[in-house]
Amino acid sequence: MSWWRTLLNLPPKGEHWADQRRTKKAGRQRPQNTAPEWWAHPDGPVSPTPRQAQGVAAQYSQPQPPNSGGVMAPPRRPQQPGTQPPPGQAPPGQPPAAGTTGQPPAGGNRPPERLRQRSPHGAHAAPGPVREPILEPNQTPWSTEPESSFSTWARRFFRGLVVAVLLLAAISGIRSWVRPNNVPSTVVTGQSGFPADEARAVATRYAVSYLNWDEANADARPAAIGLDLAAGLDARAGWNGRGKQTADKAYPGEVRVASGGVTAVVDVRVQVRAFTKSGRAFVPGPYTWQRVSVPVARTSSRVVASGPPTFVADERAALPDNMPEAGVPDDDLTAATLKDAEAFFSAYAESDAKVEAVTAPGAAIRSLNGVVKLGDLKAWQVYTGNDDERRATAAVTWNGAGDTTLDQTYSLTLRRTVAADGAQRWQVAAVG
Numbered sequence: 001m002s003w004w005r006t007l008l009n010l011p012p013k014g015e016h017w018a019d020q021r022r023t024k025k026a027g028r029q030r031p032q033n034t035a036p037e038w039w040a041h042p043d044g045p046v047s048p049t050p051r052q053a054q055g056v057a058a059q060y061s062q063p064q065p066p067n068s069g070g071v072m073a074p075p076r077r078p079q080q081p082g083t084q085p086p087p088g089q090a091p092p093g094q095p096p097a098a099g100t101t102g103q104p105p106a107g108g109n110r111p112p113e114r115l116r117q118r119s120p121h122g123a124h125a126a127p128g129p130v131r132e133p134i135l136e137p138n139q140t141p142w143s144t145e146p147e148s149s150f151s152t153w154a155r156r157f158f159r160g161l162v163v164a165v166l167l168l169a170a171i172s173g174i175r176s177w178v179r180p181n182n183v184p185s186t187v188v189t190g191q192s193g194f195p196a197d198e199a200r201a202v203a204t205r206y207a208v209s210y211l212n213w214d215e216a217n218a219d220a221r222p223a224a225i226g227l228d229l230a231a232g233l234d235a236r237a238g239w240n241g242r243g244k245q246t247a248d249k250a251y252p253g254e255v256r257v258a259s260g261g262v263t264a265v266v267d268v269r270v271q272v273r274a275f276t277k278s279g280r281a282f283v284p285g286p287y288t289w290q291r292v293s294v295p296v297a298r299t300s301s302r303v304v305a306s307g308p309p310t311f312v313a314d315e316r317a318a319l320p321d322n323m324p325e326a327g328v329p330d331d332d333l334t335a336a337t338l339k340d341a342e343a344f345f346s347a348y349a350e351s352d353a354k355v356e357a358v359t360a361p362g363a364a365i366r367s368l369n370g371v372v373k374l375g376d377l378k379a380w381q382v383y384t385g386n387d388d389e390r391r392a393t394a395a396v397t398w399n400g401a402g403d404t405t406l407d408q409t410y411s412l413t414l415r416r417t418v419a420a421d422g423a424q425r426w427q428v429a430a431v432g
Contacts, residue, residue, distance in 0.1 A: 008159050009152070194261055198303045200252035202228050203266035203294035206305045211247035211272050211290065213239055230297065230304040237308045244275040244282045263306065266294045269314070289314065327383035327391060334382040337392075337414065337426050344428045345396055346374045360415040360427040372398035375405055382414065382426075390414045390426065 005012065209224035222235035229235060253267035269291050275282035292309035340358070347354035348367055355367045379395035392414050398406045415429040 007163065009156055194255070194257045194264055194298060195303060196255040196257075196264075199255050199264055199266050199296045199298075202303045202305060203268050203296055204250045204252045207268040207270050207292050207294055207309055208247045208250050210237055210292070210309055211245060211270055214244045215242050216244070228305045230299075230306055233307070243277075245272055246275075247272045261298075263295065263297045266296055267312070268292050268294055268309075326381075326393060327385065330382050330384045330390070333390065333426065334380060334392075337382060338377075338380050340426065341380050341392070341394060341428075342374075342377050345377060345394065348431075349374050349398070358427065360417055360429040363415075363427075363429045365428070365431055372400055372406070375399040378407070388416050389429070 002013070004010075206225065206228040209221065209228070212224065213221045218241045221239060222237075225237055226235045229237070247270050249271040251269045253269065255264050255266050257264040269289055271287055272290050273287050274285045276285060277283075291312045291314040293312050294309045295306045296303050297306040344355075344358050347358050348365070349372055350367060350370060352367045352369075355365050359365055375397040377394060378397055380392070381394075382390055382392045385391060390413075392412045394410045394412060396408050396410060398408065400406060411432060412428050413430040414426045417425050417427055419425065
């Protein structure tokens, strides 16, 4: 039989629980009591069996008082040593006195003989031989009783539970139950969203501090870098302590979060101005834009820079092939609204009051307040659409200070309005 079957109290292989339930044999009955009783022999005393004599010898060894009322008296408890018997009764171990023969009065009921006669076996007499039970051939001196199904199921369940717990303890380790490994406070999980706005702010300031250096004040750069760099990293960040450069403006861009949700890379564009040394003085050079990629990490308290930035090439890219088209041109409406478009851009450059006079009712368009003036409406195009609203594009040349001119392209929304006299007009409702 397998050890695991013995542990789980399972029957041997090939047997069932029902096979182990033994049925009662025919003719096997509990032995009957064959001892003689006193009521079966009313004419004389009855000698009890050795086992009966042991149980009742002490209780009925003393003589009982005569029954004068014809009712059987209850048995009396044995007297304790040193106590006096009641009047009219002989002490234990002595014959009754004269006149107290123990005979019942005339006309009374005869008490049981067993209460009158003293057992030949005294309270301290040696017990007789033990009567052996009557057994059948090939019969064991005990009998087995079938166990209930609930008890069997409960025992098997708890044994299986103990085995499962022991196996689990062996796999996971008891030490992990007694002293579980606590996660350090510096460990951060990626269950929550990455703080992209905070990452942009930290990366922008760190990029400006990283691209600023001056050999005349070499300690200023490490102090500024230490505001955002993670503790334990070198605040010099690779600078050799020579030269001079300033960084004034920085603009963060895309935040690319890693798959774990703990680290990320922030794209930052910084305007810098390099200086060249001429003798003992530094001569400033032109302003240029540099693009850097700043690595950051999210800790339990804040976002920090996890290392020095790296330079990234800022190259030009072509427009995607799936650019949305403006629509089908409407040449008739384009020609009909050309003068209205020139009036709008002229007012748009000057003041809000003039813009309100030429725009559609309910439009909220602010003017440029005289920063530039309209030089020329180089192109104007209205596209097909519904009867109440259309899309349009305009190419405008602005005149700046001096002889400066700038060409810009605008996208506008036109809305059809009806005057009080029934005349219809298309006016600008929105810019952009």
